Amino acid sequence: MTAQPQPPTAPDALAPIAPDVIVMADAVHTLAPGLGDVEAVAVRDGVVVALGSRADARAWSTEATRVVDLGAAAVTPGLVDGHLHPISGLELASGVNLSACVDLDDVRAALAAAAPTGEEGWVSGWALDPNLFGDVEPHGGVLDEACPGRPVFVMLFDAHSAIVSQRALSLAEIAGEQEFGDASRIAVDGEGAPTGLLLENQAMRLVESIMPRATFDERVDQLHGLLRGMATTGITGAHVMDMHDADALDLLEAAELAGDLGIRLRISPMCLPGMTDAEMADLIALQGRSGRRWVVEGVKLMIDGTIDNGTAWLREPDTRGESTDPLWLDPAEYAERVAFLHAAGVPTATHAIGDRAIEFVVRTLAGLPRTGVQHRVEHIETLPDDVLAVFVEAGIAASMQPTHCTHYTRADQTDNWSVRLGRERADRAWRIGDLRAAGVTVALGSDWPVAPYDARASLADAVLRRPALKPDVDPVLPAQALSARQALEGYTSHVFASIGEEGGTLAVGSPADLAAFALDPLTADPDDFAGAEVLMTLIDGVPVIGRERFGPAVVENGEEVSA
Ligand SMILES: [Zn+2]
Structure with missing residues (x-):
C-alpha cells in the first residue's frame, strides 16, 4: 500500500522533530x-x-x-476494550474455565479433575454456558455429582448467576429464599429448598464472601499477568466497569510499585441501589484519583440483569413469564441518582439489556439538561426501533459486546437467550449495524470475564456475526455486521467518543x-x-x-x- 498525498503534519521544516x-x-x-x-x-x-x-x-x-x-x-x-472487569474478575479466572465444555459430562469431568486430592477444599469454576442444561433451569446437582460432599461454586458465563453445591449452601447457611435490597434471588424448588442457583450479585455474595481468597500479593501478580495477556492481543487500554473490591485502588497502587501496568485502565465505580447520600458523595470524591496508567472516571450503574437468567427488564414477560422487573426496586431512584451524577459532571454508563430497561435509561438520559456530559448505555441486547430513535435524538452513546452475540446465541434461535425472548425480540439482537448506520457512537468490548478478551477475535466477530475461526457456524443476523473499519473504530475512536473524549486516533x-x-x-x-x-x-x-x-x-x- 502506498501513502496518499497528505496535508503537512510535521512542524515547520526548520524546527527539528528529533523523535525518540x-x-x-x-x-x-x-x-x-x-x-x-x-x-x-x-x-x-x-x-x-x-x-x-x-x-x-x-x-x-x-x-x-x-x-x-x-x-x-x-x-x-x-485498541481499547470499552467494557471489562479485570479486577473483580481476577479470582474468577483462577478457577476452572468451563467455556469449552459442550455438555454437562464435560463440566463434571473438568470440575472433578480440578478438585484438590485428599482435602476438603473449595472447587470453583466460571464461564459455564446455561444452554448445557437444555430446558432445565441450571442447578447445583451437577456439582454434587462431580465433587460429592465438597463446597463448589461455579459462575455462569454472564457473571450474573452462579450454581453452588449442597455443601456450599450449608456453609453459607442458605436454607431457602431470602430478601435482598435489589432483585437478587435464591432459586428454590417446589418444597422451598434451594436448588443451588443464585441469581445476581447480592445472592452470589452469600457464598463468595465465605470462600477462601487469594492473598493481596497473589492478586497483584495475577493483575499484572492478566493485563499483560490483554496487551498481547493489541490492547493498550480498557474501561473497567466496576470497583467492587474494597481494596481495588490499593491493589492498583501496589501493582504500579511493582511495575507499569500492561494496559491503561479507566475505572468507573458502581452506583448501587440503596446507596446513601454519603456513599454518593464518595463516588464523586473518587473521580480523578489516578496512578501512572489508571484513573477513576465515570460511574457505572445497572438497571436490570440478563435475559438468560430471567432477570432482564422487558416490556412483556419472556416465554417463561420472567424478566418483568428492573434490578432497582424503585427505578425512579435510579433516575434521581443519574440526575445527581449528571449535575456533578460525571459521565455514566448503565447496563441495560431488556427493551424496557434500555427505554427507561435512554428516556432518563434524554430528559437531562444538555450540558455536554456524555452518557453511555451498556449491552443493549434487544432494541426496538422507537428506542433506537432516542439514542439518535439525544446523542447517547452505546457500548456493545460482539462476542456475547456470537458465542451465546445461534442463528436458528434454539439457544436459551433466543427461546426466552421469542422470535420477534430475538430478531432485534445486538443491532450494532443499525446503530452505526443511524450515526450512533458504538464502543466495542469483551466484558471479560463474560467473554474472552482477545480484541482480534472481537473485531473479527463484529464483522462476521459468528465466532472467528468457525466458518461452519451460521452468522446471527448478518445484516448487523460491521465493516472492518467500523469494527476498528469501535475499539479506538468510538471508545473515546463514547465517554466524550477525543482520542483513539493517531494525529500530531x-x-x-x-x-x-x-x-x-x-x-x-x-x-x-x-x-x-x-x-x-x-x-x-x-x-x-x-x-x-x-x-x-x-x-x-x-x-x-x-x-
Ligand atoms: Zn460487564
Missing part, C-alpha cells in the same frame, strides 16, 4: 479525520510528533532516534498509544486476522509488547533502560 522513536509499516491507519493512511509515526516524549511517508521519516530521524520498520505490517491506534499531539499487527485489520480475511501476530504495542511511546524490536535499549520514563 519512529515506527514504520506499509499501512499506518491513523483513523484521524482528513488524514487517512501513512507509513511512519514519529514519537517524542510519548507524544506523536509527525506522520508521513517512509521518505518523510528519513528526514526526521537523528542519530538518537530508534527506527523500527515493521515492513508489510499494519499499525493502528492502540496525540499520546503515542499504538498497536502493530502482522496482518491488516482493514483488509485481511477476518478469520485470519483473529490469529494475526501482534508485533508491538506502545503506551506513551514505550513498548509493552515487542520491546525486543527496539534493539538493546529503550527509553522509559525519560531514562534509558536495558531491554
Whole structure:
C-alpha cells in the first residue's frame, strides 16, 4: 500500500522533530479525520510528533532516534476494550474455565479433575454456558455429582448467576429464599429448598464472601499477568466497569510499585441501589484519583440483569413469564441518582439489556439538561426501533459486546437467550449495524470475564456475526455486521467518543498509544486476522509488547533502560 498525498503534519521544516522513536509499516491507519493512511509515526516524549511517508521519516530521524520498520505490517491506534472487569474478575479466572465444555459430562469431568486430592477444599469454576442444561433451569446437582460432599461454586458465563453445591449452601447457611435490597434471588424448588442457583450479585455474595481468597500479593501478580495477556492481543487500554473490591485502588497502587501496568485502565465505580447520600458523595470524591496508567472516571450503574437468567427488564414477560422487573426496586431512584451524577459532571454508563430497561435509561438520559456530559448505555441486547430513535435524538452513546452475540446465541434461535425472548425480540439482537448506520457512537468490548478478551477475535466477530475461526457456524443476523473499519473504530475512536473524549486516533499531539499487527485489520480475511501476530504495542511511546524490536535499549520514563 502506498501513502496518499497528505496535508503537512510535521512542524515547520526548520524546527527539528528529533523523535525518540519512529515506527514504520506499509499501512499506518491513523483513523484521524482528513488524514487517512501513512507509513511512519514519529514519537517524542510519548507524544506523536509527525506522520508521513517512509521518505518523510528519513528526514526526521537523528542519530538518537530508534527506527523500527515493521515492513508489510499494519499499525493502528492502540485498541481499547470499552467494557471489562479485570479486577473483580481476577479470582474468577483462577478457577476452572468451563467455556469449552459442550455438555454437562464435560463440566463434571473438568470440575472433578480440578478438585484438590485428599482435602476438603473449595472447587470453583466460571464461564459455564446455561444452554448445557437444555430446558432445565441450571442447578447445583451437577456439582454434587462431580465433587460429592465438597463446597463448589461455579459462575455462569454472564457473571450474573452462579450454581453452588449442597455443601456450599450449608456453609453459607442458605436454607431457602431470602430478601435482598435489589432483585437478587435464591432459586428454590417446589418444597422451598434451594436448588443451588443464585441469581445476581447480592445472592452470589452469600457464598463468595465465605470462600477462601487469594492473598493481596497473589492478586497483584495475577493483575499484572492478566493485563499483560490483554496487551498481547493489541490492547493498550480498557474501561473497567466496576470497583467492587474494597481494596481495588490499593491493589492498583501496589501493582504500579511493582511495575507499569500492561494496559491503561479507566475505572468507573458502581452506583448501587440503596446507596446513601454519603456513599454518593464518595463516588464523586473518587473521580480523578489516578496512578501512572489508571484513573477513576465515570460511574457505572445497572438497571436490570440478563435475559438468560430471567432477570432482564422487558416490556412483556419472556416465554417463561420472567424478566418483568428492573434490578432497582424503585427505578425512579435510579433516575434521581443519574440526575445527581449528571449535575456533578460525571459521565455514566448503565447496563441495560431488556427493551424496557434500555427505554427507561435512554428516556432518563434524554430528559437531562444538555450540558455536554456524555452518557453511555451498556449491552443493549434487544432494541426496538422507537428506542433506537432516542439514542439518535439525544446523542447517547452505546457500548456493545460482539462476542456475547456470537458465542451465546445461534442463528436458528434454539439457544436459551433466543427461546426466552421469542422470535420477534430475538430478531432485534445486538443491532450494532443499525446503530452505526443511524450515526450512533458504538464502543466495542469483551466484558471479560463474560467473554474472552482477545480484541482480534472481537473485531473479527463484529464483522462476521459468528465466532472467528468457525466458518461452519451460521452468522446471527448478518445484516448487523460491521465493516472492518467500523469494527476498528469501535475499539479506538468510538471508545473515546463514547465517554466524550477525543482520542483513539493517531494525529500530531496525540499520546503515542499504538498497536502493530502482522496482518491488516482493514483488509485481511477476518478469520485470519483473529490469529494475526501482534508485533508491538506502545503506551506513551514505550513498548509493552515487542520491546525486543527496539534493539538493546529503550527509553522509559525519560531514562534509558536495558531491554
Ligand atoms: Zn460487564
